[in-house]
Amino acid sequence: LERKDITRNQILQEICELLYDSISYYDWVGYYFADHSTDLLHLGPFIGEPTEHTVIPFGKGICGQVALSNETFVVDDVTAQSNYIACSLTVKSEIVVPIFVQGINIGQIDIDSHTLNAFTNEDKSFLEALNKEVAKLY
Ligand code: SME
Numbered sequence: 744l745e746r747k748d749i750t751r752n753q754i755l756q757e758i759c760e761l762l763y764d765s766i767s768y769y770d771w772v773g774y775y776f777a778d779h780s781t782d783l784l785h786l787g788p789f790i791g792e793p794t795e796h797t798v799i800p801f802g803k804g805i806c807g808q809v810a811l812s813n814e815t816f817v818v819d820d821v822t823a824q825s826n827y828i829a830c831s832l833t834v835k836s837e838i839v840v841p842i843f844v845q846g847i848n849i850g851q852i853d854i855d856s857h858t859l860n861a862f863t864n865e866d867k868s869f870l871e872a873l874n875k876e877v878a879k880l881y
Contacts, residue, residue: 751880751881752787752788754880755774755787755788755877755880756788756790758772758788758873758877759772759773759774759788759789759790760790762854763790763791768856768857768858768861769854769856770791770833770834770855770856770857771789771790771791771792771794771830771831771834771853771854771855772789772790772791772852772853772854773786773787773788773789773790773791773794773852773853774786774787774788774789774842774850774851774852774853775787775799775806775850775851775853776849776850777801777810777848777849777850779847782800782801782802782810783798783799783800783801784798784799784800784801784806784807784810784850784851785797785798786798787850791855792830792831794830794831795830796828796830799828803826803828804826804827804828805818805824805826805827805828805837805839805853806828806839806851806853807826807828808826809839809840809841809848809851810841810848810851813841813843813848814841815838815839815840815841815867815870815871816837816838816839817836817837817838817862817866817867818836818837818838819836819859819860819862820835820836820859820860821834821835821836821837822835830855831855833857834855834856834857835856835857835858835859835861836855836856836858836859836860836861836862837853837854837855837856837862838853838854838862838866838867838870839851839852839853839854840852840867840870840871840874841874842874842877842878843874843878844878844881849878849881852870852873852874852877854866854870
């Protein structure tokens with residue numbers, strides 16, 4: 744890793760911790776980054792229960808679908824989704840918001856909640872704005 748990469752991951756880790764600590768219904772917060780040469784997402788900084796899903800193929804689960812759709816995906820009730828990867832049985836709802844750098848979908852922030860219907864349009868707008876700031880690190 745170059746010095747620049749270490750700093751960026753530390754910033755992303757701090758963002759995860761800040762969101763997790765300050766918003767009560769954010770119960771897992773993490774970043775996945777896209778490798779466009781293999782069509783795989785790789786888990787980056789996160790906070791919450793460790794997950795087995797550190798690598799997710801494009802198209803699989805909510806995260807994999809966002810890698811292809813380039814659109815924020817709000818899931819009010821994860822049990823209603825057929826293309827969903829369960830990380831924990833306590834998760835009830837989820838939001839995945841893509842990060843764009845020069846128009847390329849380079850990854851996403853993924854947030855799980857133990858509350859049904861946890862994520863509103865306010866969360867969507869806030870996280871999209873946050874991702875625009877994160878994109879400036881690239
Ligand atoms: N639920 C996600 C997988 C990642 S875990 O939530 C950390 C999905 O369906 O893509």
